[in-house]
Amino acid sequence: MHNNKFFILITIITFLFFYTCSTPTLAVAAVNSYDKYIISAKLNVEKLEIQANETIYYTNRHDLGFNELYLHIYPNAPSFKSLGGSIEIRKISIDGKEAKFIVTGEDRTILKIFLPTPLLPSSSIKIEISFKVKIPIKEDRFGYYAGVFALAHWYPIMAVYDERGWNLDPYWDAGESFYFECAYYNITFSVPEGYVMAATGRLDEIKKKAGEWIYKWYTPLPVREFAAAVSKNYEVVSGEASVGRRKVKVYSYYLLGHEVAGEIALNTAIKSIEFYSKYYGEYAYSEFRVVEVYGWFGGMEYPMFVMITSSLYSPQRKTILELVVAHETAHNWWYGMVGNHEGLEPIMDEPFAEYSDTLYFKWVYGEKKFEEIFDLTVRRPYYRFLKIRDKDYPIAWSVFDFGADSQAYFTIVYNKGAMVLRMLNWLMGDAKYFELMHRLQEKYRFKICKLRDFKVEAERVYGASLDWFFNSWVYGSGVPHYSVEAYAKQTGLTYTLHLKVKNAGDPVIALVPVRINTRLTSITVTLWVNGTQGEKEVSLPFEPLTVQVDPNDIVPGEDDNKPVPVKLNIMKAPSVDVALLITIILLSLVDFAGIKKIENRGHKGRK
Ligand SMILES: [Zn+2]
Structure with a gap:
């Protein structure tokens, strides 16, 4: 009896463990296919500092050995540094042994670690980094402003090694140069008592101690990076999005007094998750957070978490708030679950997010509203740009190609990019276009999808070569009249x-x-x-x-x-009416003759 109870208990515990650790609709990715980050951090709100210890379990998945490893340390970027931001690397250990390192890169945002022994293919190591971050006073994705800490890119994150070698691109202010592999995260983050934290991942628990609240976040499925926001002024509303047979818990964090806009942000995120899940492929995760911060931008995308700038939190700006929330949420499909080098190939996320935010209006409000929004936010800005500049650029350009010309970058990659995707949608028809979106989400989920991969998949679904399309409209430039x-x-x-x-x-x-x-x-x-x-x-x-x-x-x-x-x-x-009249007369004559014949036959028969 006792044993039976014990057995049943074990069975229930085992079931619960596997049930809670797996997502019903998705196969759980093998843990060793992805790196793992474990970070324990403490936020000092007076000093605007984060003290942290980070452990990365990194695997060499390439066919050559590494003598050194590279990580991005973005708090050193000049735009943060000029306003008090920085990162100080205190100590690094590799598999328990202290390792040498230098801070390098053209903008000092690269951490180079010298490995005591080469890291051979298929081998893994444990990297331990102790560091201190200074948070700049800045309305940005990383910065403190008016009681809100926006905390993206604050911890050292592995650079990606690929056919280019190590991707060590500098931080990019207008747009993104980010390029990360998906990984698992376990974050323990201490904030002063009463502070509310929103972040990437599932909120496991909040340990409330005197003077300190400790938030524990983890990711049951891989995510591309970890970002957070902290404020004691946050209010939270939540709801659920239906994704297949699952429910996704959606939270909206807003500042006091912004209740109506906070609710709009929540509902937009819920509808976006439902529509993108239907048209592109299911949202993989179980939680999502849309969070008000102070930014110079409209919004900024992170996995399971998006930042929306405070100036949009007004009922009068409902449409633009919806547009931005729909855009950033779409990035969870394009950049998040399906990744890209955002600097080198912004075409693989921005046009997708931009076109998605207009499609959101079609799916929620209908065709007329979609055309209105598309014209206002996509087509007109591009045509205005062409009139002023009298120059067009390829949508396949990198942020580095556009350089300091951020207006050209935003107009070409976002606006023209969305127009080109809409043209592809029209060319393929809805059935094939959304089949393509599903295919990309299935094949490249938690991976990197390059532009050339996109072309291969597009041609496969379309059933014909799209060389002409990509050469004219993606790699090439020029505007017909x-x-x-x-x-x-x-x-x-x-x-x-x-x-x-x-x-x-x-x-x-x-x-x-x-x-x-x-x-x-x-x-x-x-x-x-x-x-x-x-x-x-x-x-x-x-x-x-x-x-x-x-x-x-x-x-x-x-x-x-x-x-x-x-x-x-x-x-x-003769005009159609005359022709029609003649036809009707002729037909009625034939018909009349036919009836007459039958009648005559009938008469004959009766006779
Ligand atoms: Zn975007």
């Missing part, structure tokens, strides 16, 4: 419409939609414009009255897209 001419001739009841689309802009290749308006309806056909001109003949049962090139502005570039009258032959064919 289309106009259309059309003439028709009538043969019997059929109209043969000849369409000619001229491109007075840059000679890019595109499949261009042309709308044909008849008296009763309109149809859209597509034709190839390769360079300066494209032509097509279309047979129609109705008289075409006017034609419009790219009426919904799918192909980036402003066109002469007002309806253009169709020129008919000199011998004007």
